[in-house]
Amino acid sequence: MPVNALPLGLPGLPTRPGALAGVVVLDLSRVLAGPYCGKMLADFGATVIKVENPRDADVSRGFPPYLKAGDDELSGYYTQYNNGKLAITLDFATDGGKQALLDLVAHADIVIENFRPGTMAKLGLGYDVLAAVNPRLVYTAISGYGQTGSRSRRPAFDSTAQAAGGLWSMNGEPDGIPTRVGVTMGDLAATLFGITGTLLALRHAEATGEGQLVDVAQVDSVIALTESAVVDYTVDGKIARPTGNAHSWVRPYELFPCADGHVFFGAYTDKLWRDACAVFGQPELADDPEIDTMRKRFDEQTYLRRVRPIVVEWLSRHTGAELEAMASDVLPITLVRTIDQVVDDPGTAERDMVVEVEQPGFGPLRIFGQPIKLGATPAEPARPAPGFAEHTDVVLRGIAGYTADQVAGLRAAGAV
Template sequence: MGHSEMAGALDGLLVLDLSRILAGPTATQLLGDLGATVIKIENPKTGGDDTRSWGPPYAETPDGQSDLSAYFMAANRNKYSVGADLSTPEGQALVRSIAAQADVVIENYKPGGLVKYGLDHATLCAAHPALVYCSISGFGQTGPNRDRAGYDLMAQGYGGIMSLTGAPEGPPMKVGVGIADVMCGMYATIGILAALRHRDATGEGQHIDLALVDAQMAWLINEGTNFLTSGQEPARRGNAHPNIVPYDVFATSDGHIILAVGNDRQFRAFCKAFDRPDLAETPDYETNPKRIANRGALSKAVSETLSRVTRDAALEILQAAGVPAGPIHSVADALGSDQAAARGGVVEVPHPQTSAGSVQLLGNPLKFSKTPVQMRAAPPRFGQDTERLDTILKAHKK
């Protein structure tokens, strides 16, 4: 992997990654992007991280035996892959030797699942008091559901977000990507960085106990707080907003747009731009609380107005009027946009073990003025760094 001339913000940090699937790997990929050395432990008996086989699509490899599914590649760049079977004394000894040098351990086994291997937080934190040890599980290390498996879909179901997502008349709907896992990984990263700051100040490591379901409930955000404040169960509104109207997806004559009227001035500007003084002068629509109370009738009037113009014309009119609006891109539109090109939304990373010689990955949105994010290494083939682990660790001797 090697260091380039410019140091990353987390240069010199060693992370032992015992996680798999998405939440833990998202966190460790982010730490790797920021400069940490991440050693990913993968089980030779299962062919490594479960997601290596979650395809197609796969990156093509000359041997035709690709373990680089797109899903795996989404969360595993900037890592070394080391094969070790934790159920064997040799595997345990290998992982303990890395833990002895590591600043951070992250794992997502079922609570108590690593005790029999002597790799649980109590054992390792006692042996290495400066260690930051982060455990991710479905429901946390405590509580009535601690032994239940945690999958993203189950977390979205248990944590309430599915009840808010989808069309009002339709079934509860999950978000289109594993957002409970990804957000849990984000909280894990923040927790690890906070614990490292505390360790640097005091010399003390600590255990971080993080649950997919806890994290998902925490990001119910305004809808969760709406319920706590009013006692009213939030309604499923499709693309509409519980607290602002009109803020929704609307059909034009040839496609859909987003209209996001955030205040009364913008509403009046919308009415003027589309020559609808009747709406501007209707007392029922003059303030946001009144527009919320009369949501149905107003949405119908806005829909009729926008259905008479094309998507591009509507967006042009709204932009000229200073009313927030935007297109609804496909994934191809978004990643192929001039904005994505200007901001590094897609990165091409060399990968000598693929047929193309490189892989395309999603960029990291963080832009640092002093310690830029670096794509030092593409997602690894299974166990590709096992033989040179000693060399990697020697480079990190404290």
């Protein structure tokens, strides 16, 4: 059972079925890395309470694109990373807001924050303080450079992590300038490691009653996604450089032109190469003594002189759709799709990877679904995102045990 199992069907609070049913999460974070972590937990049944300052809402509420209803707007970006949560406001700079957080922490299993290290401690609400209130608390702190080290107090964004962690220097075209990865990989990497660390710590807390600090840095997370770059350097002194759409040594494994666009083709093992030769009507090439083994085909000069021209000739004769139809059940080959093609692809629908959220007052919004598929306790990713402070009263009364008069007093004092 969760550390402080919240009964399902608590008056005024929606029932949360799922693998994490009964787990209470206080999500103090903003924008992406922390909120996405909370959203993932909410999808699997946790009661996730988004906590914002009453005078300083999560800035992502203002990010495009916008759903419109008359003069009102709703951020699609905010909705995608906060749907399924409850929302309250607390001003931690006030005595009432600080005490309300402590009272909620007493009944919580997890706290998530992504402030600059030291911010919560300066408010008198650091991990040590919260752990004294609830020794079983899992406190997940996501930051740019981590809670320790000489860089810990530096401000950071996604691009900071990509630059400091090496991704910019490895991405882009050969001999080109450093290039940012096109999505917020620094944030998203920290999200994924944050979820992993949180669940590991939760399991320990459930088994022992002992909570802990989960310290996840964006830069650390990026470094852990650099594949072979670290060992390439520590073993051979090789510094990773941009390779464009090709792999640094696996061949063929890159972007190729086809009759109507581009495809990825990756038949680099001996079996896949033999299958490719058969599919494209040249089975004799599999036994060509110059290119009959993977190691031979990995040689850059041999690849450029012999292998790549063969593949280009094979693929350029067909459209992307034709190539997928004739070969994708045997070979790793796929059309390079634009996002509209991804969203509208029947395969995407088959995996429930675009779901429709009915957002009260604004109508339907299609967002990406949940990639983790559980057989017994599936996710529920198609719930609406909360309005600003929408659940302040019901959360403080239902979880912290406040009376209506106490909540009204906090509101009058500007604490909520």
